[in-house]
Structure formats: structure tokens, C-alpha cells
Amino acid sequence: MYRANAFKIGLVAAMGIGLAGCSSIRESRGYVVDAMLVDAVQPGLDNQRSVEMTLGRPSFTSDYGQPTWYYVSSVTARRPFEGTRIASHSVLAVKFDTAGNVVSADRSGIDRVVRLSPDGDKTPTLGRERGFLEDLFGNIGQVGAPGAGAGQ
Template structure:
């Protein structure tokens, strides 16, 4: 009788451990979203300093056009040994006018995410094809010549 109880308990524990190993692993990436803080950013009231004091430094900023700060947050879930899948995604884009005041604060979600699949193993580049030896010995004779960007040799 004791042997059957031990076997049943062992089987129950093994089933519990195996089911626990298949649970989803959740990971937060990027900005940790606090809805109260996100709702506190108001166009026409806040400026860059107040946004930075409220939300912290942005995930990244725009390089061209109107100054825009982006706060990006993603939550992924994955099962062991499987590629992560995005479960939740949120972007807050805060645009500033020329004076540094908030002109708009827009939110977007998972509907704006674009999934890219690379085409092949190589990235096409413009220019000519060079072989290994051309790469290895291609600069011989050009280093230090006038107009070639070198220093012109020792002592110059």
C-alpha cells in the first residue's frame, strides 16, 4: 500500500514540475509604463524639462524634423526554447515646438508594429566586388600619399 502511495505522489510531483516548465516567461522591455504618469503629459502645459522630470529620459529621440521623444514599451512572452512573441506594445510620441513646449502626445500600440523578414543571408551593397587579396593588400602604396587622407608619412 505504501509503495502505491509513493508512486502516486511521485507521478503527481513529476506532472506538476513538467507543467510548470511549460509556462510562459514574461519579459518587459524598454520603458516601464505607468498609466498615471503617461496621462499627466499635457500639450500646451508641459515642456521638455517637465516631461523629462515626469517620465525620465526617452527611449530614443527623433533625428530629423520636429523634435520628438519616443517612449517604447514591450511585453513579450515565450515558452522555453521558443522565440519570444510580443504580447503588448506601446509607444508614446511626445512632440515639441520650437520653444520646447509639448505640442502633441500620441500613443500607438501593436497595430503599428511591422514584422520584417530578411531576404537571404547577404545584404546587397553598392560598389564593386573585391576579393580577399584585394581587401588585404588594397591600401599598399596609397597610405600617406597627398590627397589620400593620410598624414603624409613620419615627420609631417
């Protein structure tokens, strides 16, 4: 009787541990969004200093054109034996005028993310393809050859 109960408890514990290993791991990357702070940024009222005091330093800023600060936030999920996928993504773009006052604060989500799928695991290059033996023995006789620039 005691042995049967111990077996059942052990089986339930093993199943619980096994199922816990199948749960996904969520990670926040970039700016951690606080909706109340983001809503506090008001066009016409705030300037660069007040935005930095409210939201902190931006993820990156624009180098050209209208001064814009970008706050990028992503939450990724990763299941065991699978690749990482984006669960949620948001970008807050705070645009300033030349005097440093907020003109607009626009939000965008995962709908604006571009998915790239590379073609294979090799980068195509111009020129001829060389084999392993050509790479290994290709320079024999080339060192010091006329016109190769050696000895000049």
C-alpha cells in the same frame, strides 16, 4: 499502501514540474509604462523639463523636424523551444514646439509595427561566386604580379 501513495505523490510532483517548464517567460523591454504618469502629460501645460521629471529620459529623440521624444515599451513572451514573440508593444511620442512646450502626446501600438522577413540566411552581393578552393588558392601568383601595385 504506503508505496502506492508515494508513487502517486511523486507522479503528481513530476507532472507539476513538467507543466511549469512549459509556461512562457514574459520580459519587459524598454520603457516600463505607468498609465497614471503617461496621462499626467498634458499638452499646453507641460514642457521638456516637466516631461523628463514625470516620465524620465526618453528611449530616443528625433534628430530632424519637430522635436519629439519617444518612449518605447515592449513585452515579449517566449515559450520553451520556440522563438521570442511580441505580446504587447506601445510607443508614446511626445511632440514639443520650438519653445519646448508639449504640443501633443500620441500613443500607438503593435498595429504600427512592421514585420520584416529576410530572404534566406545570405546577403546577395555583386560579382562572381567563388568556391572553397578558389578562396583557398585564389591568391597564388597574385602577390607581386605586374600591375598589382607591389614594388612601386
